[in-house]
Amino acid sequence: MKGVLFNVVEEVVDETLPEGTWDRALDSAGVRGAYTSLGNYPDEQLVGIVGSISEQSGLPVPDVLRHAGQHGFGHLIERHPELVGDVDDLPTLLAQLDAVIHPEVLKLYPEATPPMFAVESSDDQLTTMRYTSPRQLCFLAEGLITGAADHYATAVTVTQSECVHEGGTSCVIEVRYS
Numbered sequence: 001m002k003g004v005l006f007n008v009v010e011e012v013v014d015e016t017l018p019e020g021t022w023d024r025a026l027d028s029a030g031v032r033g034a035y036t037s038l039g040n041y042p043d044e045q046l047v048g049i050v051g052s053i054s055e056q057s058g059l060p061v062p063d064v065l066r067h068a069g070q071h072g073f074g075h076l077i078e079r080h081p082e083l084v085g086d087v088d089d090l091p092t093l094l095a096q097l098d099a100v101i102h103p104e105v106l107k108l109y110p111e112a113t114p115p116m117f118a119v120e121s122s123d124d125q126l127t128t129m130r131y132t133s134p135r136q137l138c139f140l141a142e143g144l145i146t147g148a149a150d151h152y153a154t155a156v157t158v159t160q161s162e163c164v165h166e167g168g169t170s171c172v173i174e175v176r177y178s
Contacts, residue, residue, distance in 0.1 A: 001043050002109050006035035008072040025052035040111055043135055062139040069143020090152045094127050095119055131171040136164050138171035
């Protein structure tokens with residue numbers, strides 16, 4: 001996993017959770033050192049850190065990931081505003097994830113392995129997307145979508161009608177526009 005994701009999670013934890021949470025999570029997860037944005041790190045390290053944050057905060061792991069995604073979206077865009085470029089609204093951003101956004105991510109981070117999002121349907125009330133990734137970080141994806149909705153001042157409800165964590169073969173994320 002790219003270090004930029006570790007950096008964003010750290011920034012969110014430092015801003016929104018009690019002081020020292022990140023350092024205690026690193027200790028508890030048994031990882032040492034700093035993460036560089038261009039570095040590649042084992043997925044298990046983020047899983048361990050998030051698990052430790054969950055234990056410290058009392059929040060379930062899915063909620064920690066949603067929180068990190070929602071509050072981390074702005075940090076990602078601050079670092080790389082070109083990722084949203086000329087996109088003016090959330091439905092357009094969601095439609096362009098695999099065709100435009102993820103290819104841009106790969107230009108910045110050639111070794112990255114972004115998830116796949118296949119938009120199955122979209123209208124002015126609902127976008128349905130199939131999320132596929134060996135990392136199974138669908139809850140982080142939910143949070144990033146919510147963070148993007150905040151960025152575009154769009155009220156949404158994000159749910160999953162199917163999830164690998166509940167026995168599904170993939171995750172189907174539904175974004176309802178209010």
